[in-house]
Amino acid sequence: MLPRTLICVPILCILLGCYPQTVSAEEEKRPNILFIIADDQSPFDFRFYNPKSQLDTPVIDQLAAEGMVFDAAYHMGSWSGAVCTPSRHMVMSGRSVWHIPRKGKPREATSNLVPPRLANNTMAAVFNRAGYDTMRTCKTGNSYAAANKQFTVVREALKRGGTAETGSAWHGQQVLDYLNEREKANDTDPFLIYFGFSHPHDTRDGTPELLAKYGATNHTDKNRLPPANPQQPSLPHNWLPQHPFENSHLKVRDEVNVSGVWQNRDEQTIRNELGRDFACSENIDIQVGRVLKKLETMGELENTYIFYTADHGMAIGRHGLQGKQNLYEHTWRVPLIVKGPGIAPGSRAPGNVYLMDVLATMCDLTGVQAPETNEGLSFKPVLEGKQATVRDVLYGVYCGGEKPGMRAVRQGDWKLIKYDVPSAGIHETQLFNLAENPLEFLPEHHEQDVITVTGYSPKPNETNLADQPQYIDKRRELETLLQQEMNRLDDPYSLWDQD
Ligand SMILES: [Ca+2]
Ligand SMILES: [Ca+2]
Numbered sequence: 001m002l003p004r005t006l007i008c009v010p011i012l013c014i015l016l017g018c019y020p021q022t023v024s025a026e027e028e029k030r031p032n033i034l035f036i037i038a039d040d041q042s043p044f045d046f047r048f049y050n051p052k053s054q055l056d057t058p059v060i061d062q063l064a065a066e067g068m069v070f071d072a073a074y075h076m077g078s079w080s081g082a083v084c085t086p087s088r089h090m091v092m093s094g095r096s097v098w099h100i101p102r103k104g105k106p107r108e109a110t111s112n113l114v115p116p117r118l119a120n121n122t123m124a125a126v127f128n129r130a131g132y133d134t135m136r137t138c139k140t141g142n143s144y145a146a147a148n149k150q151f152t153v154v155r156e157a158l159k160r161g162g163t164a165e166t167g168s169a170w171h172g173q174q175v176l177d178y179l180n181e182r183e184k185a186n187d188t189d190p191f192l193i194y195f196g197f198s199h200p201h202d203t204r205d206g207t208p209e210l211l212a213k214y215g216a217t218n219h220t221d222k223n224r225l226p227p228a229n230p231q232q233p234s235l236p237h238n239w240l241p242q243h244p245f246e247n248s249h250l251k252v253r254d255e256v257n258v259s260g261v262w263q264n265r266d267e268q269t270i271r272n273e274l275g276r277d278f279a280c281s282e283n284i285d286i287q288v289g290r291v292l293k294k295l296e297t298m299g300e301l302e303n304t305y306i307f308y309t310a311d312h313g314m315a316i317g318r319h320g321l322q323g324k325q326n327l328y329e330h331t332w333r334v335p336l337i338v339k340g341p342g343i344a345p346g347s348r349a350p351g352n353v354y355l356m357d358v359l360a361t362m363c364d365l366t367g368v369q370a371p372e373t374n375e376g377l378s379f380k381p382v383l384e385g386k387q388a389t390v391r392d393v394l395y396g397v398y399c400g401g402e403k404p405g406m407r408a409v410r411q412g413d414w415k416l417i418k419y420d421v422p423s424a425g426i427h428e429t430q431l432f433n434l435a436e437n438p439l440e441f442l443p444e445h446h447e448q449d450v451i452t453v454t455g456y457s458p459k460p461n462e463t464n465l466a467d468q469p470q471y472i473d474k475r476r477e478l479e480t481l482l483q484q485e486m487n488r489l490d491d492p493y494s495l496w497d498q499d
Helices: 004-016 058-066 084-093 123-129 168-184 208-213 267-297 355-366 448-454 469-488
Strands: 032-039 068-070 133-138 153-156 191-200 304-310 336-339 347-349 393-398 405-411 414-421 426-433
Touching: 032 267, 032 355, 058 267, 058 304, 058 336, 084 123, 084 355, 123 133, 123 191, 123 355, 133 168, 153 168, 168 191, 168 267, 191 267, 208 267, 267 304, 304 355, 393 469, 405 469, 414 469, 426 469
Parallel strands: 032 191, 032 304, 068 347, 133 153, 133 191
Antiparallel strands: 068 336, 304 336, 393 405, 405 414, 414 426
16 A cells, blocks of 8 residues: 555645645656446457457457457356356455355355455555545446445446437446546546446347447347348357257346347347347447547546456357356456556467456556455566466356356366256266367257358367367366366365265
8 A cells, every 4th residue: 555645645735736746756657547347248249359250349449459458368257147246246356256245145244255344455445545536437236336335436327228328328428527527627646447338238229320230120029030131240150049958057037038039049039139239339339439539638548557348258149048157258258458558569468367367457557555355366467578377277167056057167278167957967068179169169069950050060179079088188187177276266066076
């Protein structure tokens, strides 16, 4: 933490009318942070991850070109169908998935894995103490309310409509209003702005112009399919008509009751929903552009670290799934760009980071001490090009439905997913080489009626390798790693084949 005198200097100066001459050069140079977070957005929607994507995001693409793109950024997972909730707790606290307050528990302090008064050591509280001005706009609900309240300026509302007032433009406007107020007040303190959106989470009601661009309609009639339109994004190559087996939560709201999709996985429904999704994501891009332009006008852009990410990914037809309750790459991974002073333009990091590492990184970049409760790792050395990665192994959990549910582990190009669903008698293991099979094709993707719909014939090695004899050692190795990670992270469950 900074010495109290340093924090008080600006206040004293304003009172004495001597501002800003007496502010030290060092203080003036402290960088700002703009943390941008979308709600439910797959990395594969973006061209800097998937060159074939039809989504236009010129502003975010420009950020990617001017900063560093992470190819293996993950959220750690969820013990709830509301995947947003643990994800946002991890972002705010820098703590791992079993060490954060649990939904449904009356108080944070009820578990010895969660420190008391944790909210006082979350993102905004830490930066407030360091003399930053903190502002937040985001959706309401499925979040970390006690941490969100710590921001000095809070402008929250759920905005998933298709107009300026009811959609993403509202969130953009809150940031612009805040920056305008700072400008008027001649406020030169460094700032941390948490710029969150309510989209492209469903209901994906886009603006009329952007819906038209992507050939989509805000479909509401459950008894009909939405109209087909050649402008719609094409079907993802890893689309399936249904998930091949019970994965522990196939009846969750997101899989059966999203307006416009429901239980349908046909081409018309999925392409229309992707069109809606893209309309919402392009609108986010426009709003980010408005804010960046304002920062540029204010002369703050070059001295601001900009993070762009999402709380988790999203399926929308991939693997026969619709929602965020799975551990395939489209959903376990998140987009992540960081741009700012000292970060080489157009640079790329292979990985490996979690969203829970963001807080430590923000602190490291700004010279603010991370709180003692933080468990995340700063990836500043990666941003500076001094280190390739800060983590070797990545762990993921989804158990918001039946327990124990799903677990994943990744090391290098190898990834294992296991599914333990006792009531359905499911004990499934998937092993992927992500270098050869980045879309995680399964045997079902090789069936002719699927190929006929997707137009894509996977190569023989683009499949689940778990039961192929030549990979038995690799599978065992990853199963051991998974068990080690489950123990290390206090995962309270065991899988059917574990001790
Ligand atoms: Ca979310
Ligand atoms: Ca201020």
